[in-house]
Amino acid sequence: MAQTQTQMRKRVYYRGLNPACTSDLEHGADEVREIRGVVFDMDGTLTVPVLDFKVMRERLQLLPSQDIVETLHSWTGEKRAWGDRVIHDMEHEAMLATQVMDGTDEVVDTLERFKIPKAILTRNHRKPVDYLLQHHLPFDFHPIVTRDWDGPAKPHPAPLLHISSEWNLPSPHLLMVGDSLDDLQTARGAGAVAVFLENEHNGKYRDLVATQGLADVTLRSMRELVGWLERGFVVERASLV
Structure with a gap:
């Protein structure tokens, strides 16, 4: 059985954006692909994590196992309005404390230089995203998919597939960069490359x-992504489409 599973694994080389960076990673790869778009989570990825979701659940009187966005969407009337206020108040406080993750500017500069489209996929609502782009990260991200989007939220693959459709680019050529399991599950479900950014708050996910x-x-840092983008890298897994 183990031999069969090994035979099913596929090595895909994602060619680096910088033609000056040569690599021998292409040798032995089953397929070569281009990096055509990068999608970013916001909190804990583009920005230093500030929101305390444990406190948010406590204020909303939710169990640790309850998904915040799904639960919020299931509420109606006064309870939904109350839940919205609780979350908006916490997001507003976090918005005013926004700090861009170290290395983010370099990553975005690299994508701009090689004309690679950028998008944001977050479970935040739109206002904190606009604040980030207006005050800290004045670059063009499109589309921007927030929890105000009509479709399902992460970890469902639908919002990432929506971005893929908007760009008219196949999802296996996209990278999804995030710091949570939701981001990775969304990427894997959509067939995109799942990029995990470690930070001081997501250690519980690492193992x-x-x-x-x-x-x-x-x-281990956002800045490290610049090298991966410029030099290229190999992805190896059985489920890669």
Whole structure:
């Protein structure tokens, strides 16, 4: 059985954006692909994590197992209005404390230089995203998919597939960069490359990410992504489409 599973694994080389960077990673790859678009989570990825979701659940009187966005969408009337206020108040506080993750400017500059489209996929509502782009990260991200989007939220693959459709680019040529299991599950479900960004707040996920093989690429800093983008990299997994 183990031999069959090994035979089913596929090595895909994603060619680097910088033609000056040569690599021998292409040799032995089953397929060569281009990086055609990068999708970013916001909190804990583009920005230093500020929102405390444990406190948010406590204020909303939710169990640890309850998904915040799904639960919010299931509420109606006064309860939904109350839940919206609780979350908006916390997001507003976090918005005013926004700090761009170290290395983000360099990553965005690289994508701009090689004309690679950028998008944001977040479970936040739109206002904090607009604040980030207006005050801290004045670059063009499109589309921007927030929890105000009509479709299902992460970890469902639909919002990432929506971005893929908007760009008219096949999802296996896209990278999804995030710091949570939701981001990785969304990427894997959509067939995109799952990039896990470690930070001081997501240590609880690291062993799970490693043991379950959820991440195709693991970064210890946003700045590290510049090298991966310019030089290229290999993704190897059985489920890669």
